[in-house]
Amino acid sequence: MYPVMLASMVGDTAKQFGVDWPHFIAQLVSFSIVCFLLYKFAYSRVLAMLADRRKTITEGLANAKTIKAELARTEADREVVLAQANTEAAALVQEARTVAARVKEQETQKAIAAAEQIMVKAREAAAREHERMLAELKREVGRLVVQTTATVTGKILTPQDQQRLTDETTLQIKPG
Numbered sequence: 001m002y003p004v005m006l007a008s009m010v011g012d013t014a015k016q017f018g019v020d021w022p023h024f025i026a027q028l029v030s031f032s033i034v035c036f037l038l039y040k041f042a043y044s045r046v047l048a049m050l051a052d053r054r055k056t057i058t059e060g061l062a063n064a065k066t067i068k069a070e071l072a073r074t075e076a077d078r079e080v081v082l083a084q085a086n087t088e089a090a091a092l093v094q095e096a097r098t099v100a101a102r103v104k105e106q107e108t109q110k111a112i113a114a115a116e117q118i119m120v121k122a123r124e125a126a127a128r129e130h131e132r133m134l135a136e137l138k139r140e141v142g143r144l145v146v147q148t149t150a151t152v153t154g155k156i157l158t159p160q161d162q163q164r165l166t167d168e169t170t171l172q173i174k175p176g
Contacts, residue, residue, distance in 0.1 A: 138170045138173055139166075141169055141170075141173060142165065142166030142167075145165055145166070145169045146162045146165050146166060
């Protein structure tokens with residue numbers, strides 16, 4: 001009795017609200033078909049696309065973490081390489097300074113040796129010039145003595161007399 005009463009109550013309420021059962025069932029079947037088709041062709045594809053995007057985002061985050069770790073490792077490697085390059089550069093600069101100091105010392109020694117050679121040659125040249133001038137002076141003094149003697153004595157001196165006077169005068173003139 002209860003189910004019959006419930007059915008009659010539903011039927012009365014439906015009539016009161018103007019429900020037309022054949023149209024209601026047709027609309028229910030149409031709505032079910034539309035829901036099935038939307039689920040089959042649209043909703044499942046949207047869900048699949050969302051799942052793919054979720055997967056892509058997850059992979060992107062994982063790749064970002066991997067790239068970040070790789071970047072950190074690369075940065076550390078770069079720092080190591082830079083430190084090695086700086087150390088090598090400092091060693092090369094120090095070596096260049098050492099070589100430059102050695103070359104400077106060698107060139108200084110060569111310059112000192114060349115200056116000493118120039119001084120020795122200048123002294124030798126001065127000594128030769130001194131000897132040449134002294135010999136020239138002796139000849140000139142001897143000639144003057146011969147000429148003065150000839151003038152004072154009033155006689156013409158022979159070549160033997162002139163040589164004797166020149167030799168005596170040369171012996172009396174002593175160098176330096």
